[in-house]
Amino acid sequence: AQTVTQSQPEMSVQExxxxxxxxTYDTSENNYYLFWYKQPPSRQMILVIRQEAYKQQNATENxxxxxxxxxxxxxxxxxxxxxxxxxxxxxxxxxxxxSQGNLIFGKGTKLSVKP
Amino acid sequence: xxxxxxxxxxxxxxxxxxxxxxxxxISGHNSLFWYRQTMMRGLELLIYFNNNVPIDDxxxxxxxxxxxxxxxxFSTLKxxxxxxxxxxxYFCASRxxxxxxxxxxxxxSRLTVL
Numbered sequence: 001a002q003t004v005t006q007s008q009p010e011m012s013v014q015e016x017x018x019x020x021x022x023x024t025y026d027t028s029e030n031n032y033y034l035f036w037y038k039q040p041p042s043r044q045m046i047l048v049i050r051q052e053a054y055k056q057q058n059a060t061e062n063x064x065x066x067x068x069x070x071x072x073x074x075x076x077x078x079x080x081x082x083x084x085x086x087x088x089x090x091x092x093x094x095x096x097x098x099s100q101g102n103l104i105f106g107k108g109t110k111l112s113v114k115p
Numbered sequence: 116x117x118x119x120x121x122x123x124x125x126x127x128x129x130x131x132x133x134x135x136x137x138x139x140x141i142s143g144h145n146s147l148f149w150y151r152q153t154m155m156r157g158l159e160l161l162i163y164f165n166n167n168v169p170i171d172d173x174x175x176x177x178x179x180x181x182x183x184x185x186x187x188x189f190s191t192l193k194x195x196x197x198x199x200x201x202x203x204x205y206f207c208a209s210r211x212x213x214x215x216x217x218x219x220x221x222x223x224s225r226l227t228v229l
Binding site: 033035042043047050095101103104105106 | 146148158160170208212213216220
């Protein structure tokens with residue numbers, strides 16, 4: 001069975017600093033996709049960043065980057081130059097069964113940003 | 116594009132009543148997902164459809180829950196009879212046929228069963 005684990009229920013970062021959110025997963029598949037979604041208080045789920053397992057290069061989107069360690073089944077999210085608007089729940093998600101397959105989520109990490 | 120549209124945004128009902136949640140996916144998307152979010156259990160996949168066909172409904176809690184997708188532009192999630200433990204936010208999401216795998220979410224329907 002596929003599982004996604006986020007071991008940090010809550011994290012806090014000072015504005016303009018860097019924070020890393022952890023995610024590990026378990027699967028026997030070789031080709032899959034990983035995502036980080038952000039859920040602000042408005043409740044809307046927003047895609048932050050996406051990584052394909054067959055790509056060795058870590059994905060980057062502006063201030064957001066990932067550290068993808070396939071052998072360790074680890075997929076952490078780094079947020080640089082944190083802003084107040086980054087405060088939200090962050091969910092790690094794992095897509096298996098190909099690009100048309102099933103997406104499962106971790107329990108989430110609540111990120112607070114201190115001014 | 117209008118995005119995924121869910122209704123109602125909020126629903127308060129009494130135990131034993133029937134609840135119907137609705138979802139309109141993004142036009143052209145061929146996959147549709149229903150998730151339930153609670154503090155205790157996080158985001159749980161209830162069911163997903165590809166091309167209007169249910170592919171995996173193993174997450175549907177019990178027979179009180181049913182989901183339909185009669186056409187590519189509409190889906191319903193029905194709970195009958197509802198119970199207080201069904202209180203949650205229910206999200207619908209859709210996905211296109213491209214190879215990105217990305218899901219696009221609606222704003223969710225918050226259900227409170229008294």
